[in-house]
Amino acid sequence: MKKGRIKVMLGNEACVEAALLAGCRFYGGYPITPATEILEIMSRRLPLVDGLCLQMEDEIAALVAVVGASWGGTKAMTATSGPGFCLMQEAIGLAVAVEAPCVIVNVQRGGPASGQSTSTAQGDFYQARYGSNGDYSLIVLCPSTAQEMFDHTIKAFNLSERFRIPVIILSDEVVGHIREKVFIPDADQLTFVERKVPTVPMEEFVIFKPEENGVPLMPTFNTGYKSPVISQAKSLNGNRGNAKEAVENIRRIVSKIEDHMDEFAEVQVYGDEKAETAFVTFGSVCRAARSAVDMGKEKGLAIRSVEVKTVWPFPDHLVRRALAGAKRIVVAEMNLGMLQREIERVIRQPEIKIELFSKIGGIYPQPQEFLRFLEEKR
Amino acid sequence: MNPLGEKYLRKDFLPFLFCPGCGDGMIVQAFLQAVDDLGCVDDLALTAGIGCSAWIGVYMHVDILKVLHGRAIPAAIGIKATNPSRKVVTFTGDGDCLAIGGNHLLHAARRNIDMTVVMVNNQIYAMTGGQVAPSTAVGSKTQTTPYGNLERQLNGCKVAIAAGATMVSRWSTAHPKQLIKTFKKALNHKGFSFIEIMSQCPVQTGRYLLGSGSPQFNFQWLKDHCMKEEDPSKWAEIEAQGNIPVGDFLQVEQPEFMAEVARMNQRVKEAQAKGGDR
Structure with a gap:
């Protein structure tokens, strides 16, 4: 049993608590519902640890x-929400290209455009993965509880430092604004990952030459390495690259993540792992699905709920394993069928139709509705 | 090679991508001279966006983060925020700084954060092939104003002054001595400094706006049109004649942002230690 303390916290508050524990000392933000609490709490907390919280002129500047x-x-x-997340897309690509470790929280709300600022949604599922231009990869984590806001934030910082990438926490209004018990382990009970910095003399250092794991060492500015860091396609020494060098660079920044998915990919199963009926969910919808599984059990219905915690890169293999033997698969999500497309891609059995239980418009699904869906659509 | 180049350029990055006759190389030289005079190369952290002038810093053997179009200033703020002892300098162009990045300029100046923005003004979008910029004169025919530019020019120095910059200068590549002096002043200025450099672009501005692609002609154009005038009340008259006022326009002392942050952090930590109200 880990040592720590239990506190009742807002999901957004748990995110800040974890970020500060992980060593976050700079926050650039812009107010937006339903993510604003993260900026507000950061502005109170960071000065106390010699950090800096800056409310920037827009989300572009923030990232x-x-x-x-x-x-x-x-x-x-x-941290931001839909419209701000749109503005951040160019800088997500920038963080990918210059291999800058950082964490971006998207507390999703209804879209498109200004949409429904105070209502929950999961419509940024694909934007979180494909929103910026060009070929790239990154890691997207989906918390479903305030506790997971905490745990995923620690994990996000660790993965960002490990892979030198932006890691996105794809939360939503329900998770950001829920107030519930969070176990906060003491700092010495947690593992924190720090970026690897070069130690060789400057003359011997090649700035974008990868280590064996595909990730180059990262010098801090003004430590003597005089680093040229450009957002263009680059050669190993940081200069503009030719076509061959561009190809190598793009392939490396993708494979450095996707070749190591076993380090972070996570899919959980709740309920009867052998049940023929399976829900597939991510984010806050996992909560209602769990209740539905429990209610089903009382009625004698065997159901499993497959919870995709790391939605990108999509964990095909783990999802396939979690759904093995399922005869009826219902994807439950708060959009018009985004996770559903991935499940259709991963589960290619003609006899199984990937059904969609979709709620949009900021209306969170009730557990009874899951069971009603199973009955009515049969 | 010029001894400054020998000392400070990344030789493996040469040749420059600048066109023959471009003013950017002259700015590289003036800046490196200022850095050499001050001996501050190890403290430098540069940022840049997109455009010809964004490449100025890349050839210098210093830490540089070259980001997206218009976004050099917020990148500089992030670098400065994490270590205020750095001398942070942003190289940007008229399009990068006044159009796509205009909002960032306003707010960095307003914060009076200790950094220097060097805006190289060639009066056109040059790297993309000669389109109208916020700095292009009314009536100019460019690739995107084939029937003449209808929009009035945005004056970067006036914008910087209005937004709260605490040091503002404008010179041209025809003023190398003044430029070196102003660079040194800016590098030592505790606050937000904005330096506009009128620069020649024979390939785009010269050919399309001024009527000649000759480097000599374009350089002479700057000499003929840049008038030293540090009194803002006389600018309108100079500008009405199609000329450009240059000089050291403004330098004042105001509370600098990062110093204020340090004071605030100290204050709230002390208050917290006493258990009192912040």
Whole structure:
């Protein structure tokens, strides 16, 4: 049993608590419902640990400043919601290209455009993965509880430092605004990952030459390495690259993540693992699905709920394993069928139709509705 | 090679991508001279966005983060925020700084964060092939204003002054001595400094706006049109004649942002230690 304390917290508050424990000392943000609490609490807490919380002029500046702070040698993060997440897309690509570790929280709300600012949604599922231009990869984690907001934030910082990438926490209004018990382990009970910095003399250091794991060492600015860091396709020494060098660079920044998915990919199963009926969910919908599984059990219905915790890169293999033997698969999500498309891609059995239980418009699904769906659509 | 180049350029990055006759190389030289005079190369952290002038810092053997179009200033703020002892300098162009990045300029100046923005003004989008910029004169025919530019020019120095910059200068590549002096002043200025450099672009501005692609012609154009005038009340008259006022326009002392952050952090930590109200 880990040592720590239990506190009743808002999901967004749990995110800040974890970020500070993980060593985040720069926050660049912009107010937006339903993520604003993260900015507000950061602005109270960071000065107390000699950090800096800056409310920037927009979300573009917020994430670009985070990338600057990252190369400045600090763990840094930002948080936003749909419209702000749109503005951040160019800088997500930037963080990928200059390999700047950072954490981006998207507390999803209804879209498109200004949408429904105070209502929950899961419509940014694909945007979180494909929103920026070009070929790239990154890691997206989906918490479903305040506790997971805490745990995933620690994990996000660790993965961002390990892979030198932006890691996205794809939360939603329900998870951001839920107030519930969170276990906060003492710092010495947690593992924190720090980026690897070069120790060789500057003359011997090649800035984008990868280590064996595909990730180059990352010098902090003003530590003597005089680093040229450009957002263009680059050669190993940081200069503009030719076509061959561009190809190598793109392949590396994708494979450094996707070749190591076993380090972080996570799919959980709740309920009867052998049940023929399976829900597939992510984020806050996992909560209602769990209740539905429990209610089904009382009625004598065997159901399993497959919870995809790391939605990108999509854990095909783990999802296939979690769904093995299922005869009826219902994807439950708060959009018009995004996770459903991935499940259709992964489960290619003609006899199994991947059904969709979809709730949009900011209406969170009730557990009874899951069971009603199973009955009515049969 | 010029001894400054020998000392400070990344030789494996040469040749420059600048066109023959471009002013950017002259700015590289003036800046490196200032850095050499101050001996501050190890403290430098540069940022840049996109455009010809964004490449100025890349050839210098210093830490540089070259980001997206218009976003050099917020990147600089992030770097400065994590270590205020750095001398942070942003190289940007008129399009990068006044159009796509205009909002960032306003707010960095307003914060009076200790950094220097060097805005190289060639009066056109040059790297993309000669489109109208916020700095292009009314009536100019460019690739995107084939019937003449209808929009009035945005004056970067006036914007910077209005937004709260605490040091503002404008010179041209025809003023290398003044430029070196102003760079040194800016590098030592505790606050937000904005330096506009009128620079020649024979390939785009010269050919399309001024009527000649000759480097000599374009350089002479700057000499003929840049008038030293540090009194803002006389700018309108100079500008009405199609000329450009240059000089050291403003330098004042105001509370600097990162110093204020340090004071605030100290204050709230002390209050917290006493258990009192912040």
